[in-house]
Amino acid sequence: MPRKSLENLTESMFYLLMVFCRGPACGTDAAAMVKEKTRGRCRIGPATLYTILAKFEQEKYIKEIAVEGRKRTYQITEKGLAAYREELARLRQCVADAEGEPAERSGRDGN
Amino acid sequence: METKKAKKKVRLTPCPSYDIAGTESWLQRMAEDGWLLVPESIFGIWATFVERGPGDTRPVRYRLDAAQEPTGWIFGSSRPDEEKVAAFHEMGWEYVTFHGEFYVYRSFDPEAEELNTDPAVQALALKKVGSRMKSQLGTLIFWMVIYPLFGLFGNLWMAALTIGTGFFLAFTLSFLLSVAGNLRGILQLRKVKKQLQAGQPLTRPANPEKKKRRYRIYWVADLLLTVLWIGMAVGYGMADLDGAFTHPLGEYLDEIPVPTMASLSAEGQVEYDDWMDRGNGTVEVHRDWLLGSFYSITENGTFVMPDGTEFNGGLYVDYIETTSPWVARQMAREYVRFDKWKNFWDYLWGNSRYTDLSLSDLGVDYAAAYTEYFPTVVLAEGNQVVHLYFYDVNDSVNYLDLAQIYADALKGQQPQ
Numbered sequence: 001m002p003r004k005s006l007e008n009l010t011e012s013m014f015y016l017l018m019v020f021c022r023g024p025a026c027g028t029d030a031a032a033m034v035k036e037k038t039r040g041r042c043r044i045g046p047a048t049l050y051t052i053l054a055k056f057e058q059e060k061y062i063k064e065i066a067v068e069g070r071k072r073t074y075q076i077t078e079k080g081l082a083a084y085r086e087e088l089a090r091l092r093q094c095v096a097d098a099e100g101e102p103a104e105r106s107g108r109d110g111n
Numbered sequence: 112m113e114t115k116k117a118k119k120k121v122r123l124t125p126c127p128s129y130d131i132a133g134t135e136s137w138l139q140r141m142a143e144d145g146w147l148l149v150p151e152s153i154f155g156i157w158a159t160f161v162e163r164g165p166g167d168t169r170p171v172r173y174r175l176d177a178a179q180e181p182t183g184w185i186f187g188s189s190r191p192d193e194e195k196v197a198a199f200h201e202m203g204w205e206y207v208t209f210h211g212e213f214y215v216y217r218s219f220d221p222e223a224e225e226l227n228t229d230p231a232v233q234a235l236a237l238k239k240v241g242s243r244m245k246s247q248l249g250t251l252i253f254w255m256v257i258y259p260l261f262g263l264f265g266n267l268w269m270a271a272l273t274i275g276t277g278f279f280l281a282f283t284l285s286f287l288l289s290v291a292g293n294l295r296g297i298l299q300l301r302k303v304k305k306q307l308q309a310g311q312p313l314t315r316p317a318n319p320e321k322k323k324r325r326y327r328i329y330w331v332a333d334l335l336l337t338v339l340w341i342g343m344a345v346g347y348g349m350a351d352l353d354g355a356f357t358h359p360l361g362e363y364l365d366e367i368p369v370p371t372m373a374s375l376s377a378e379g380q381v382e383y384d385d386w387m388d389r390g391n392g393t394v395e396v397h398r399d400w401l402l403g404s405f406y407s408i409t410e411n412g413t414f415v416m417p418d419g420t421e422f423n424g425g426l427y428v429d430y431i432e433t434t435s436p437w438v439a440r441q442m443a444r445e446y447v448r449f450d451k452w453k454n455f456w457d458y459l460w461g462n463s464r465y466t467d468l469s470l471s472d473l474g475v476d477y478a479a480a481y482t483e484y485f486p487t488v489v490l491a492e493g494n495q496v497v498h499l500y501f502y503d504v505n506d507s508v509n510y511l512d513l514a515q516i517y518a519d520a521l522k523g524q525q526p527q
Contacts (some may be wrong), residue, residue: 012232044224
């Protein structure tokens, strides 16, 4: 069954919340910070960025705090922070679960 | 200095807007062939392209972005908001125009990030397009089915006979085609959304030529049918305004198959009221190749019945000769239903004037009598139907007598 929207954050959503935790930012700056943070591994295209920002605003994860010309600055909210922390805890649990597995096990033929 | 005007050309689109990958790859092919989509141009079933400048061999990528608001030149938005356009531009993408529920962007910069980098987020953006398409389908069904049905009070047989079954067939086919196109879009979008939610990128169509043929056949048929039914409706309206269907009884030379005031009169004489300019002593005739013939006779006047009583009032008779007894019975029932429901709110609140009247056995296939504003009789015999209502200020004529006279007429017997 397909998951409900924002039940889990996608990688792009998670990283965007992460950079908003640093402080207020506009959309394009936030996308650039994500690229820099992940050393180019996670890139956020403009359509993806604006869909996420609209969804975050709708879910009240971020709020618009300033508009300068065509540039809008957003700030993370308590709800957004909670969502980020929850996702972080979930990912930590995933990593912990993976680390609990024997290191070099191939997973094939029950070996 | 003389500047050479760039050449333009118009091309029919090969696929609907919701075929995102198909549209993107077509625009890309056009760009490779030296043609760029004209900014802010109409992009629907056709698109306008401009020739690329000499030496312009820059690689182009076209991408469709699901609009989060209704699009349109008049009732929707023809551009995304300027902040978004500026931000996209900053990231290497320029806005071109809109196509259906999508905004079209292009990039000449090979280094520019893909427009959509997260398939799950793209699926989220498509959700709104899907909702809008569903609401468009709802609107289509409301305006093309529910509203006309309420407007006609379910009087479908009669409307089909008077306006013509040709119109009805063209209208119904056009409606079904529009619904099918809309449903196909909704289903295709749902498929694309599932594909994206599963993390798979959009795939180019496997057989674009076959899809193109099917899509063009679809919209040509849709366009022709729409033009046909609108043309028929306008033609009918104009003919009606010109009085092509309504004739004064005195000038109508063909035989009228049911009694009129003159044939009910002992002396064959009627003194028509002169207070009505129109619709007095007239017959309205419609003939339909599938359903049969319809006569609507309107008379207001005074005449003497064979028993010596004087009728002074109005007599309104519809006579239909259908192509089958089954259709005749359906039409008779439809008359009764229509009269019962035409004052819907009165009927709903129990204030309806509709009251059933008793009838003796008239020896016909179907008979009903009731009073709504006036005493009304509906009869069906074989493939014929009669609906009549009347008023008589002298109160000398009974609906039972008229019911018997018209039942006899339907059975081929002369009025007594």
